[in-house]
Amino acid sequence: MTSSFDFAPLFPAGLPAPSARWTGLAKYSFVGGNNDSEQLPLEGLIEATTSALQREGRSLATYGLAHGPQGYLPLREFLVTKLKRDAGINCTVDDLLIVSGSLQALDLVNATLLTRGDTVIFEQDSYQGSLTRLARLGVNVAGVPLDKDGMRMDVLAATLADLKSRGIRPKYIYTIPTVQNPTGSIMPESRRTELVRLATEYGVPVFEDDCYADLVWSGQRPPAIHAMSESGGVIHIGSFSKSIAPALRVGFIVAPWEVMSRMLALKTDAGSGALEQMVLAAYCKPHFASHVPALTRALRTKLDTLMEALNEQFGTAAEFEEPKGGIFLWVKLPEQVDTLKLYQAALAAGVSINPGPEWSTDKSHSRSRLRLCFASPTHQQIREGVAVLAEVCRKEFGVPARSANVEKRA
């Protein structure tokens, strides 16, 4: 479609740069939160869809299935049970809002609490989508470093004290405590207790993003921070993207009515997709508890393949902590590797990666790091893709000095 009309003079200042045209996924795609298509519970979803539609499909003629702006009631009922069982959260259907993926949850929480010039506290390495939203909103982000148990409480305490001394009350402490993105750590219960104590002391809400929390290798997770707070100063969000299917776009928020009523006033989309809510409710009630362990077992084997491939191809040049669950591995390469440059060169060779600086508040700390999602590629694609990545990295940065492939060929 050609257009001679010039829209450019009409664009307001501050728009993000235009998107490039989409050119498809890379041959070896280690980016984003795509999941293992072999583990998608297809037969169960088909059965759930058919039964839900036969039973109450005609209600699709009414916005929100006439269940109100907080979402389809049976899905909220499932979540009440699931959140109690898995995360220790005591809530009712009135405390739950179904949203169009946890990205809409981020937008609604941010719109309810933030304005330009505000400050929030983040884990130093964190989810790109959360970081880019704050940059667009003009909000300052104070990063707190992580160790193998998640956000460091000594630095959080110092950060809160420092901000207070400068008259700044942060709007929230954002944490992904259960399978942290990108590090894959799980914050132990004792540290959660300390986090709640500090947040209460300083009067700062905790924004708990639990969207990967179903995917824990051991099947055991600590109680949610939401469940441990006596004051109720916690907003908890989650998603079905990682446990069932990302393309469905269904997430949720647990929040007190004071916040919920404000978010509802900002959610002007006439409800999130109702068919997807119906399907999830019908599928999850009987099947969620058995589906998730099967999924995590499959993901765990892919993680093993990825770690093996990295060890084989990169040797000691690739360092990582073994994640406790999830779909990604956070990898440290030698200092000379700039992963933003590696990203470009790898893409040209058919391998897509998430470069570290996009997933961190500290660009120098994350300069040589990258995130690899292992859920979507097959075992063979993982092995081949890592080999290509090592070859590109060697050509561009001289490391790994000799990759496994080269040695084998020699």
Next chain:
Amino acid sequence: MTSSFDFAPLFPAGLPAPSARWTGLAKYSFVGGNNDSEQLPLEGLIEATTSALQREGRSLATYGLAHGPQGYLPLREFLVTKLKRDAGINCTVDDLLIVSGSLQALDLVNATLLTRGDTVIFEQDSYQGSLTRLARLGVNVAGVPLDKDGMRMDVLAATLADLKSRGIRPKYIYTIPTVQNPTGSIMPESRRTELVRLATEYGVPVFEDDCYADLVWSGQRPPAIHAMSESGGVIHIGSFSKSIAPALRVGFIVAPWEVMSRMLALKTDAGSGALEQMVLAAYCKPHFASHVPALTRALRTKLDTLMEALNEQFGTAAEFEEPKGGIFLWVKLPEQVDTLKLYQAALAAGVSINPGPEWSTDKSHSRSRLRLCFASPTHQQIREGVAVLAEVCRKEFGVPARSANVEKRA
């Protein structure tokens, strides 16, 4: 869930008022864009869902089904064919963006073009959701009155000239030309030509909202304004909410790449619901062209029931133009009726209506007007609801002086 944590000091200035708790639909509900549940093509949707999931359900494990940020390709392909056939629009799949209902289309177009203090031109009586969005954005709205053929071109010309003389270039002219909301008029082709001419002369884009355009009694509609513009200065949006099911939340935008690339950068939701896009594509390709005439025939009989009931219950106190399609009737009551007050009293009696001032840029013009949606209630609910409404109106405002019910009882 009780919370002792006080979030109120954290809320930024300018948040909308908190929502009230949802209390369910009224017994006689004439509000919103809910549709006729009997006409929902349930068997066809079940069949489409099953076949689509069996064929390519595993792609739900990948965001956007790996079809990129503009949406599921087969649905865009259907729309290319449909828009050409029904509306005369020549576009390709690259000109189309699938969105989460046309409400997201409004948000994306507004975010791409508007900033606080801007001016846009609207039909004087228009869609509430569009008007409230502009109020929140701090954008000035110049209303142009309608007659039975839609927006008046003489007033539009004068408005454009007046704004230009004051150095104001409006960001767009928003119109619902094909089954206008709330008046139900269809703008004839000659007037569309004049609108395109004026928009081109003043360098103002047309924002064409065609979300009701499938529901025309005659089955014949004029070409879209998008199809008539040679400059390409038209953004066209539409929806499946009125033709298939509102709860699915699937709409679309047709726009040149200059605008599309900006909207894509603002659409940070990781794609709209993919299952709903798959279902619509599978259903619509074989069935859309036969489903819509059956739906409009059923809607037309409900309109007849509504007009009969109004004539019977309100007599000459209720004035209206017969709409040329759609799902609502725009009714004028006598001057003494304040429909904002009528709304409250009627709701207490179990009847919900849309009061005129919420659907208009001119509160005095619309003070005694109301919008009634006739698609969702049954024929019997329409008759009973209108009788209750007339009784409430008579008690509150003295009109209709004697309702049909009273005469019958006498």
